[in-house]
Amino acid sequence: MGLSDIESGQRNDAGIAAVIGVLRQRFGDQVQTGEALRAQHAHTTTYIPGQLPDAVVFPASADDVKLIVRACVDHRVPVIPFGTGTSLEGQVNAPHGGISIDTSRMDRVLEVNAEDLDCTVEPGVTREQLNTHLRDTGLFFPIDPGANASIGGMTATRASGTNAVRYGTMRENVIAVTAVTASGDEIRTARRARKSSAGYDLTRLFVGSEGTLGVLTSVTLRLQGIPQAISGGVCPFPSVEAACDAVVMTIQMGIPVARIELLDALQMKACNAYSKLSNPETPALFLEFHGTEAGVAEQAAMFGDIAAECGGSDFLWTTDPERRTELWKARHNAYWAALQLRPGAQGISTDVCVPISRLAECVVQTQQDIATAGLIAPIVGHAGDGNFHVLVLMDTKVPAEVAAAEAFVGRLNARALAMDGTCTGEHGIGQGKRPYLSLEMGEGVSVMRQIKQALDPLNLMNPGKIFSFDH
Numbered sequence: 062m063g064l065s066d067i068e069s070g071q072r073n074d075a076g077i078a079a080v081i082g083v084l085r086q087r088f089g090d091q092v093q094t095g096e097a098l099r100a101q102h103a104h105t106t107t108y109i110p111g112q113l114p115d116a117v118v119f120p121a122s123a124d125d126v127k128l129i130v131r132a133c134v135d136h137r138v139p140v141i142p143f144g145t146g147t148s149l150e151g152q153v154n155a156p157h158g159g160i161s162i163d164t165s166r167m168d169r170v171l172e173v174n175a176e177d178l179d180c181t182v183e184p185g186v187t188r189e190q191l192n193t194h195l196r197d198t199g200l201f202f203p204i205d206p207g208a209n210a211s212i213g214g215m216t217a218t219r220a221s222g223t224n225a226v227r228y229g230t231m232r233e234n235v236i237a238v239t240a241v242t243a244s245g246d247e248i249r250t251a252r253r254a255r256k257s258s259a260g261y262d263l264t265r266l267f268v269g270s271e272g273t274l275g276v277l278t279s280v281t282l283r284l285q286g287i288p289q290a291i292s293g294g295v296c297p298f299p300s301v302e303a304a305c306d307a308v309v310m311t312i313q314m315g316i317p318v319a320r321i322e323l324l325d326a327l328q329m330k331a332c333n334a335y336s337k338l339s340n341p342e343t344p345a346l347f348l349e350f351h352g353t354e355a356g357v358a359e360q361a362a363m364f365g366d367i368a369a370e371c372g373g374s375d376f377l378w379t380t381d382p383e384r385r386t387e388l389w390k391a392r393h394n395a396y397w398a399a400l401q402l403r404p405g406a407q408g409i410s411t412d413v414c415v416p417i418s419r420l421a422e423c424v425v426q427t428q429q430d431i432a433t434a435g436l437i438a439p440i441v442g443h444a445g446d447g448n449f450h451v452l453v454l455m456d457t458k459v460p461a462e463v464a465a466a467e468a469f470v471g472r473l474n475a476r477a478l479a480m481d482g483t484c485t486g487e488h489g490i491g492q493g494k495r496p497y498l499s500l501e502m503g504e505g506v507s508v509m510r511q512i513k514q515a516l517d518p519l520n521l522m523n524p525g526k527i528f529s530f531d532h
Contacts (some may be wrong), residue, residue: 071157072157072158073136073137073138073157073158074158076136076137076138077115077116077136077138077158077159077160079136080132080133080135080136080138080160081094081115081116081160083132083136084116084118084129084132084160087128087132088118088119088120088125088129091118091119091120091121092116092117092118093116093117093118093119094115094116094117096113098117099113099114099115099116099117099161100113101146102114102117102141102143102146102153102161102163103153103154103155104146104148104151104152104153104154104492105146106146106147106148106149106410107149107150107407107408107409107410107493108407108408108409108455108457108463109150109151109154109492109493111154112151112154112155112156113155113158114141114155114158114159114160114161115155115158115159115160116160116161117143117160117161117163118160118161118162118163119163119165119166120162120163120164120166120167121166121167122167123167123239123241123247123278123279126162126164126167126241126247126276126278127241127245127246127247129160129162130162130241130242130243130245130276131245133159133160133521134243134244134245134519134521137519137521138158138159138160138521139155139157139158139159139160139521139522139523139524140159140160140162140272140276140521140522140523141153141154141155141159141160141161141162141272141523142161142162142164142184142213142217142272142276142277142523143161143162143163143164143214144164144165144184144185144210144211144213144214144215144217145165145187145208145209145210145211145214147206147208147209147210147214148214148218148488148489148491149410149488149489149491149493150485150488150489150490150491150492150493150494151491151492151493151526152217152218152271152272152489152491152492152523152526154491154492154525156492156524156525157524157525159521159524162276164183164184164185164211164213164276164277165185165211166185167183167184167185167213167278168183168185168186168187168190169182169183169186170182170183170186170191170194171183171279173194173195173198173200174253175198175199175200177253178200178283178284178285178286179236179253179281179282179283179284180195180202180281180282180284181279181280181281181282182212182279182280182282183213183278183279184211184212184213184214184216184277184278184279184280185211185212185213186211186212187209187210187211187212188202188204188205188206188209188210188211188212188215189209191212191282195284199286199287200284200285200286200287201284201285201286201287202234202282202284202285203224203227203228203234203285204220204221204222204224204225204228204230204231204234205222205223205224206220206221206222206487207222207223207393207396212280212282213277213280215231216231216235216238216267216268216277216280217267217268217269217270217271217272217277218231218269218271218487218488218489219231219232219268219269219487219489220487221443221446221448221486221487222443222487223320223322223349223392223443224319224320225443225445225446225448225487226312226318226319226320226321226443226445226446227317227318227319227320227351227445228285228319230487231268231269232265232268232269233283234282234283235264235268235280235281235282235283236251236253236255236264236281236282236283237249237250237251237252237253237264237280237281238250238264238267238268238277238279238280238281239277239278239279240267240274240275240276240277240278241275241276241278242274242275242516242517242522243275243516243517243518243519243521243522247278248263248275250263250264250266250267251263251264251281253281266512269489271489271490271491271523271526271527272522272523272526273513273517273522273523273524273526273527274512274513274516274517274522275516275522276522288351288352288357289352289353289354290351290352290353290354290356290357290380291319291349291350291351291357291380291382291385292349292350292357292358292360292361292378292379292380292385293320293347293348293349293350293378293379293385293388293389294347294348294349294361294376294377294378294379294385294388295340295345295346295347295348295376295377295378295388295389295391296345296346296348296364296365296368296373296374296375296376296377297340297341297343297344297345297373297374298343298344298345298346298368298371298372298373298374299343299344299372299373300344300372301323301325301344301421301424301425301428302421302425303344303371303372303373304323304344304345304346304371304373304421304444305323305417305420305421305424305444306371306421307346307364307367307368307370307371307373308321308323308346308417308420308444308445309417309418309420310367310370310371311364311367311445312417312445314363314367316350316360316363316364317350317351317352317360318348318349318350318360318364318445319349319350319351320347320348320349320445321346321347321348321349321443321444321445322346322347322348322392322441322442322443322444323344323345323346323424323440323441323442323443323444323449324344324345324346324347324391324392324395324439324440324441324442325344325424325428325439325440325441326342326343326344327402327437327438327439327440328395328398328399328439328440328441329341329342329343329344329345329391330342331395331398331399331401331402331439332390332391332392332394332395332398333391334398334401335394335397335398335401336390336391336394336398338390338391340391341374346368346373346444347388347389347391347392348361348364348378349385349389350364354380357380358380361376361378364376365378392441395439395441396410396452399439399452399454400452400454402437402439402454403437403454405456406437406454406455406456407454407455407456407457408452408453408454408455409451409452409453409455409466409467409470410450410451410452410488411450411451411453411470411473411474411488411493412448412449412450412451412485412486412487412488413448413449413473413474413476413477413482413483413484413485413486414446414447414448414449414477414482414483414485414486414487415447415477415480415481415482415483416447416480416481416482417444417445417446417447419447419480419481419482420442420444420447420449422480423449423476423477423480423482424440424442424449426476427440427449427451427473427476428440430469430472430473430476431451431469434465434468434469435465436453436454436455436465436466436469437453437454438451438452438453438454438469439451439452443486443487446486447482447486448486448487449486451473453466453469453470471496471497474494474497474500475500478497478500478501483501484497484498484500484501485497490526490527490528491526491527492525492526495526495527495528495529498527498528499528506528509527509528510528510530513530514530
């Protein structure tokens with residue numbers, strides 16, 4: 062995606078200079094304008110070009126955020142919230158310039174209510190930090206997008222990951238948020254009650270809003286009890302179709318699988334080389350079961366029967382933590398392994414999600430498309446919920462390769478939508494998926510624009526993301 066394809070708009074240079082001066086008076090060296098730091102706060106994870114903010118501010122509290130937002134609104138300067146920068150669709154870019162609000166210093170666990178199985182954290186708390194804090198309570202937060210992302214960023218992008226088939230996504234696990242809107246005021250979207258019929262569901266509105274409606278200042282989360290036992294394993298299959306058939310049967314039989322991940326043959330080859338493993342280089346499912354010792358053994362045995370019926374080879378599973386980690390090593394290192402298929406190349410990491418009954422069809426057609434286009438593009442899927450990722454490797458210095466990769470991504474999204482799926486299961490829209498949102502949502506995008514207009518009439522909150530503001 063070239064810069065010409067990303068909304069640039071008019072910069073407010075006078076306003077930017079003025080607001081940096083105001084913020085420096087208030088926050089001192091918490092305001093940074095060095096180019097290297099600003100580059101770290103633009104998009105860095107895929108080939109989408111970085112668009113740097115003009116300054117980075119490190120608030121330490123919700124009151125700090127309110128002051129920053131009010132100063133930016135007064136001077137008509139964009140605000141770009143920043144967590145850890147692991148988003149994949151350009152969500153942290155600053156196409157109009159502006160102020161990046163880095164929430165990493167807002168990293169306190171504010172409250173843990175163990176009896177209610179919930180907690181409240183500031184947005185800069187990372188998922189690993191939270192689970193370390195919770196370890197002695199017997200509870201954990203189950204959403205695992207792979208990267209050690211911040212809770213604020215995970216909420217803003219409606220993240221999910223490998224555990225979603227059992228525990229859901231951020232949508233199901235966020236109870237409430239507080240956020241500073243473009244008015245400079247902090248709002249609270251809900252209380253801690255497990256259910257409510259009180260008015261509009263403002264929490265769901267902010268979950269997945271990608272910073273376009275406000276800056277999150279706290280998030281209240283559902284927690285889960287740490288399982289007594291966990292079993293995990295790997296099962297090779299002769300084809301993608303056979304593996305997907307096993308997934309569908311597993312879900313339909315109600316086996317409470319916690320993770321069920323699909324890797325295609327190319328990805329398995331990459332993982333073997335990268336992690337020095339010797340798994341069969343065929344499509345495979347990686348699985349994990351949570352429960353009692355007897356329960357996870359029974360679940361693994363039931364899946365083994367399903368796998369055998371679908372043509373799978375021996376299902377190797379274990380409850381030993383070290384052995385389980387070894388079995389899952391290939392899946393955890395899949396991204397880095399895939400990059401080694403073409404050293405020096407960059408990748409477009411893209412995802413779609415379809416009903417699981419269409420997963421095999423969609424993956425097979427995608428593999429055929431990859432072969433026809435002459436691309437190197439391994440596939441990894443959160444098969445239990447019909448979500449899969451493709452990493453297209455390319456040389457960004459060769460325009461023809463970039464064009465071929467972008468055309469493939471367009472066809473992939475069209476294919477998923479034709480199967481009543483979505484253009485993104487978990488990456489979000491950002492800049493990279495903007496062309497496909499209107500194809501998926503139709504007039505629903507007009508309603509989104511009306512909400513944005515009502516809450517942010519000057520279009521200062523993370524502008525240029527999700528959709529164009531004025532058309």
